[in-house]
Amino acid sequence: MLPINVANILAAEEKERLEDLRLANLERRNMREESDPFSIEETRFKELFRINKDMARFLLNGILADLERGDxxxxxxxxxxxxxxxxxxxxxxxxxxxxxxxxxxxxxxxxxxxxxxxxxxxxxxxxxxxxxxxxxxxxxxxxxxxxxxxxxxxxxxxxxxxxxxxxxxxxxxxxxxxxxxxxxxxxxxxxxxxxxxxxxx
Structure with a gap:
């Protein structure tokens, strides 16, 4: 049997881990529902896509313009x-x-x-x-x-x-x-x- 302090620490760590997991799942669900990756914060955007929002918008706008022109x-x-x-x-x-x-x-x-x-x-x-x-x-x-x-x-x-x-x-x-x-x-x-x-x- 674990001492009370260790059990409390482990329970708190598990609770924190589950909350982090819940928040991450909520963030992913929100991104899916909004279908707008630009709605997330800049630092999170860079972590996920390895590019900043301005550069992503620039590249995306160029691609979309080409597609609309048929190029x-x-x-x-x-x-x-x-x-x-x-x-x-x-x-x-x-x-x-x-x-x-x-x-x-x-x-x-x-x-x-x-x-x-x-x-x-x-x-x-x-x-x-x-x-x-x-x-x-x-x-x-x-x-x-x-x-x-x-x-x-x-x-x-x-x-x-x-x-x-x-x-x-x-x-x-x-x-x-x-x-x-x-x-x-x-x-x-x-x-x-x-x-x-x-x-x-």
Whole structure:
């Protein structure tokens, strides 16, 4: 049996921990409900996003202005399980290899493979990334940031990799039908414009 003083101290610490957890959950719920990350204090914003509010607004306004004008200098890449969107490029199923669509799809595959290799290196070096991280989104972001920083330090100090880097498996784009993409005309038009601009010759 614990002495009364120790039990009181432990009970007070547990009560404080639970209150901190309650406040953190309340903060996350408020952020979700408001859908406005700019509503939180500047110091908390910097902790969560690693950037100050003014810089975030500047970048966001620039991106939104580009999107509203239809200007696109970058896109997200998704495999064929994602729907084709104006901002999300997916591969073209069964594209002929020497056609513009085939060149686009090959570039898409090569780029995604590069990203997947990078993720494979991080997962190999930091095994926690190979598992489901059962933390808040903020904490998961901090874990990924920490792993990225530590990986860069390893690269800078020439600390070798003591595991085999997994090679991405052969893409299965041609085998997975992209039924959703066929219904998004705006997304298909964006992909067609991208192909015409960069893969025609």
């Amino acid at each position: 696109r200098n970058s896109w997200l890449l998704g495999d064929s399980e994602y729907p084709q969107e104006p901002w999300l490029m997916t591969p073209i199923e069964n594209a002929l290899p020497e056609s513009p669509e085939g060149r686009y799809t090959q570039a898409h595959i090569q780029t995604r493979n590069c990203v997947e290799r990078c993720i494979g290196v991080l997962k190999g070096r930091f095994l926690c990334l190979s598992k489901v991280l059962r933390y808040s989104p903020e904490m998961v972001g901090q874990i990924f940031n920490a792993c990225g920083i530590l990986h860069n330090l390893c690269v800078e100090t020439r600390l070798g990799i003591d595991f085999e880097v997994p090679q991405p498996q052969e893409p299965i784009y041609a085998m997975v039908p992209n039924n959703v993409a066929a219904n998004n005309q705006e997304g298909n038009n964006a992909r067609r414009n991208l192909i015409n601009l960069y893969f025609r010759n």
